[in-house]
Amino acid sequence: xxxxxxxxxxxxxxxxxADIARRAGVTPAAVSLAVNGRPGxxxxxxxxxxxxxxxxxxxxxxxxxxxxxxxxxxxxxxxARPAEVLGTESFFGAFxxxxxxxxxRRDYSLQMKIVETTDDEIDTFRRWFAQRRVxxxxxxxxxxxxxxxPALEDLGLPALVVGGPGHHGSLPSVYVDDAHxxxxxxxHLAELGHRRLARVAGNGDFLHILLRDRAFxxxxxxxxxxxxxxxxxxxxxxxxxxxxxxxxxxxxxTAIVFDSDEMTLAGAQVLEEAGSRIPEDVAVASYExxxxxxxxxxxxxxxxxxxxxxxxxxxxxxxxxxxxxxxxYGSSSAPLQESRAIEPVLxxxxxxxxxxxxxxxxxxxxxxxxxxxx
Amino acid sequence: xxxxxxxxxxxxxxxxxADIARRAGVTPAAVSLAVNGRPGxxxxxxxxxxxxxxxxxxxxxxxxxxxxxxxxxxxxxxxARPAEVLGTESFFGAFxxxxxxxxxRRDYSLQMKIVETTDDEIDTFRRWFAQRRVxxxxxxxxxxxxxxxPALEDLGLPALVVGGPGHHGSLPSVYVDDAHxxxxxxxHLAELGHRRLARVAGNGDFLHILLRDRAFxxxxxxxxxxxxxxxxxxxxxxxxxxxxxxxxxxxxxTAIVFDSDEMTLAGAQVLEEAGSRIPEDVAVASYExxxxxxxxxxxxxxxxxxxxxxxxxxxxxxxxxxxxxxxxYGSSSAPLQESRAIEPVLxxxxxxxxxxxxxxxxxxxxxxxxxxxx
DNA sequence: TCCTGTTACTATAGCGGTTTAGTCGTGGTC
DNA sequence: GACCACGACTAAACCGCTATAGTAACAGGA
Numbered sequence: 001x002x003x004x005x006x007x008x009x010x011x012x013x014x015x016x017x018a019d020i021a022r023r024a025g026v027t028p029a030a031v032s033l034a035v036n037g038r039p040g041x042x043x044x045x046x047x048x049x050x051x052x053x054x055x056x057x058x059x060x061x062x063x064x065x066x067x068x069x070x071x072x073x074x075x076x077x078x079x080a081r082p083a084e085v086l087g088t089e090s091f092f093g094a095f096x097x098x099x100x101x102x103x104x105r106r107d108y109s110l111q112m113k114i115v116e117t118t119d120d121e122i123d124t125f126r127r128w129f130a131q132r133r134v135x136x137x138x139x140x141x142x143x144x145x146x147x148x149x150p151a152l153e154d155l156g157l158p159a160l161v162v163g164g165p166g167h168h169g170s171l172p173s174v175y176v177d178d179a180h181x182x183x184x185x186x187x188h189l190a191e192l193g194h195r196r197l198a199r200v201a202g203n204g205d206f207l208h209i210l211l212r213d214r215a216f217x218x219x220x221x222x223x224x225x226x227x228x229x230x231x232x233x234x235x236x237x238x239x240x241x242x243x244x245x246x247x248x249x250x251x252x253x254t255a256i257v258f259d260s261d262e263m264t265l266a267g268a269q270v271l272e273e274a275g276s277r278i279p280e281d282v283a284v285a286s287y288e289x290x291x292x293x294x295x296x297x298x299x300x301x302x303x304x305x306x307x308x309x310x311x312x313x314x315x316x317x318x319x320x321x322x323x324x325x326x327x328x329y330g331s332s333s334a335p336l337q338e339s340r341a342i343e344p345v346l347x348x349x350x351x352x353x354x355x356x357x358x359x360x361x362x363x364x365x366x367x368x369x370x371x372x373x374x
Numbered sequence: 375x376x377x378x379x380x381x382x383x384x385x386x387x388x389x390x391x392a393d394i395a396r397r398a399g400v401t402p403a404a405v406s407l408a409v410n411g412r413p414g415x416x417x418x419x420x421x422x423x424x425x426x427x428x429x430x431x432x433x434x435x436x437x438x439x440x441x442x443x444x445x446x447x448x449x450x451x452x453x454a455r456p457a458e459v460l461g462t463e464s465f466f467g468a469f470x471x472x473x474x475x476x477x478x479r480r481d482y483s484l485q486m487k488i489v490e491t492t493d494d495e496i497d498t499f500r501r502w503f504a505q506r507r508v509x510x511x512x513x514x515x516x517x518x519x520x521x522x523x524p525a526l527e528d529l530g531l532p533a534l535v536v537g538g539p540g541h542h543g544s545l546p547s548v549y550v551d552d553a554h555x556x557x558x559x560x561x562h563l564a565e566l567g568h569r570r571l572a573r574v575a576g577n578g579d580f581l582h583i584l585l586r587d588r589a590f591x592x593x594x595x596x597x598x599x600x601x602x603x604x605x606x607x608x609x610x611x612x613x614x615x616x617x618x619x620x621x622x623x624x625x626x627x628t629a630i631v632f633d634s635d636e637m638t639l640a641g642a643q644v645l646e647e648a649g650s651r652i653p654e655d656v657a658v659a660s661y662e663x664x665x666x667x668x669x670x671x672x673x674x675x676x677x678x679x680x681x682x683x684x685x686x687x688x689x690x691x692x693x694x695x696x697x698x699x700x701x702x703y704g705s706s707s708a709p710l711q712e713s714r715a716i717e718p719v720l721x722x723x724x725x726x727x728x729x730x731x732x733x734x735x736x737x738x739x740x741x742x743x744x745x746x747x748x
Numbered sequence: 749t750c751c752t753g754t755t756a757c758t759a760t761a762g763c764g765g766t767t768t769a770g771t772c773g774t775g776g777t778c
Numbered sequence: 779g780a781c782c783a784c785g786a787c788t789a790a791a792c793c794g795c796t797a798t799a800g801t802a803a804c805a806g807g808a
Contacts, residue, residue: 014504014794016794016795018794018795027757027759028794028795029758029760029797029798030756030758032796032797033756033757036796039755040755041756042756045756045757057504059505060505060794061441061506061793062437062505063437063440063446063506063794064763064793065795066436066437066763066795067435067437067438067441067765067793067794067795068763068794068795069795092471093466093470096470097488100453100487104487104488104489109485109486109487110486111483111485112474112484113478113483114471114478131433131434131435133436262669266669269669272671291464291636291639291666292666295640295643295670297643297646388764391765392764392765401787401788403766403767403787403789403790404786404788405765406765406766407766407767407787413785414787415785415786415787416787419787434765435764437763437764438764438765438766439764440765441763441765441792441795442765442792442793443765443766443767
């Protein structure tokens with residue numbers, strides 16, 4: 001049966017624990033115990049088995065292990081938005097990279113899927129769970145009263161919610177403190193003397209947008225300065241319109257904060273074309289830092305939430321949750337629903353700093369399009 | 375569509391084909407034949423079985439299937455670069471999004487892993503193959519004499535190489551015609567009257583960079599104009615230095631082409647700070663289009679290779695290869711090593727167009743633009 | 749001497765499918 | 779009326795690994 005003459009790279013038969021067992025003069029069960037570091041074999045035998053396994057270049061079969069009940073070492077993430085959005089969004093790539101980094105190190109892999117609707121997403125979770133395809137999932141793009149939360153709680157699939165706080169039910173979560181970020185921005189602008197702030201807000205379906213709304217209004221009120229929130233919905237087009245509307249007001253704001261880096265750039269463009277200088281006439285800041293905000297002229301003050309670090313923390317936390325869910329089989333210990341916050345940091349750049357250290361290139365013609373505007 | 379008789383969502387036992395068989399009054403084997411659309415059961419029985427399977431919400435177990443030899447419906451991708459780079463690079467996110475889109479539709483999932491070195495990458499391929507974790511892989515960041523090519527050929531693991539052409543051995547590949555892209559750029563600038571072009575080149579380890587080097591020199595020679603290639607290595611810092619060096623020349627170029635969007639912006643910044651106007655004093659163009667080039671002031675002329683579409687094509691092609699490798703079990707038909715090229719398109723923007731007005735994507739003809747060549 | 753405990757394994761039964769070699773009734777053929 | 783082909787299933791053997799009884803050998807205690 002055993003063709004000991006395999007050794008062909010890619011050709012030969014798969015080597016199984018049975019092969020090892022035969023060579024070691026024990027049963028497959030003993031090999032299983034040995035390679036999994038479980039008690040039941042003597043140290044001498046274990047070493048002998050391990051040596052043979054290495055020599056035979058044995059690799060465990062994930063399928064067989066999964067079938068026998070072992071974890072599949074995979075976590076899933078579903079994205080309910082068009083692929084186009086993912087491609088352009090700076091946050092996505094960095095977040096995934098952060099996830100990957102931690103997961104890879106622990107020999108986990110990340111499985112992703114793009115779907116159309118939230119229902120599809122829940123359905124995917126359900127199927128992944130039923131098929132035992134993943135050990136856990138990470139939930140992104142949290143919304144208010146998100147239907148995925150109860151669905152996942154019901155399923156009992158280990159899950160980590162990215163976003164919050166306070167809206168992730170009994171599930172553990174990792175989030176950036178958007179209220180804190182908002183205060184950083186408002187306080188910074190207030191210190192510079194601004195007394196009329198505006199915020200161009202993204203899609204209000206998302207929870208973090210709502211949290212910003214609230215914190216923005218509150219903080220401005222505390223400081224006794226004017227706060228205008230202008231809804232811009234999705235995309236850059238909305239940001240352009242919102243910016244134009246803001247500047248058309250009788251009492252136009254002296255500083256504008258945008259909910260994303262793309263929106264910021266769109267808004268800044270409108271401002272420049274209307275002849276407003278940044279930061280002399282209007283200060284500009286972004287809730288999201290990226291290559292876009294860094295390389296823009298002038299560079300834009302932004303909240304640095306380090307998407308990559310965000311991903312790392314999320315992955316680490318999820319793995320802990322999975323680990324815990326595995327061990328607490330009989331003992332009904334606490335469900336480990338802990339939340340972790342990531343501290344937002346304010347990165348001040350020339351777009352809010354009139355006398356900035358780096359003298360931004362004099363506004364001799366930021367819009368070189370050749371079209372003399374207004 | 376959760377029925378009220380959810381039968382313990384998350385609690386109940388997993389439903390298997392044995393359950394279906396019992397309900398249908400047949401054996402598990404019959405169920406297997408039925409649900410897989412294989413001959414051997416009558417149409418009536420098949421329908422009955424399918425109905426019961428749906429009613430019981432049966433989900434096949436991927437592990438069991440894989441163990442029994444079925445494909446695992448997963449493709450892998452390994453990235454041998456630091457997570458940081460991925461996060462900042464615009465190409466990555468879009469490419470992955472494109473891959474995902476196609477894979478998801480076909481019920482495949484993408485598995486990614488980040489490693490340190492090319493050796494780790496090959497090792498990962500080897501283990502994935504040995505463990506039957508993936509049905510195929512996509513290879514990115516092709517280099518000259520890439521060690522992964524022979525390794526994969528040897529393994530016999532279906533693989534698709536992103537990049538080329540001509541350096542992917544017997545493996546199928548998808549690539550952007552960088553020589554063509556180069557001609558588009560050079561011809562465009564030559565038509566505008568530029569007679570001294572420079573190219574700020576990225577990491578020469580990558581194959582596509584070499585192909586650009588060659589094409590750039592050749593095309594400029596054909597047109598009888600000066601060509602300067604300035605190596606900048608990795609990152610934006612190198613691009614800044616390279617740009618400064620170019621402009622310090624006695625005969626400074628009147629147009630500069632950069633190998634990536636990030637490099638372009640870094641270079642543009644150097645130019646602006648040195649008082650050179652774009653495009654009046656120096657025209658600027660990028661080999662890579664992205665939000666960065668689009669939103670920069672002035673907007674930057676770039677090669678649009680649509681990373682997302684690139685991903686879609688790659689995924690489609692890889693699935694075909696996997697499909698083929700599966701069916702050609704006995705018959706040793708051709709190994710389907712076909713290559714597919716993606717047509718690069720030149721998107722002309724204000725950074726090369728002094729009197730530019732319309733931001734219309736001006737796609738040039740497939741090859742040279744009328745200028746006589748050898 | 750009997751009994752209880754360890755230790756180090758072995759034997760065996762799954763996990764949930766797929767697959768191959770039967771088995772059985774039926775109808776057509778000559 | 780025996781022969782045969784055929785469609786529709788069944789029985790059983792895997793796939794590779796894990797888990798759980800069970801067993802043999804030996805030690806220690808009463």
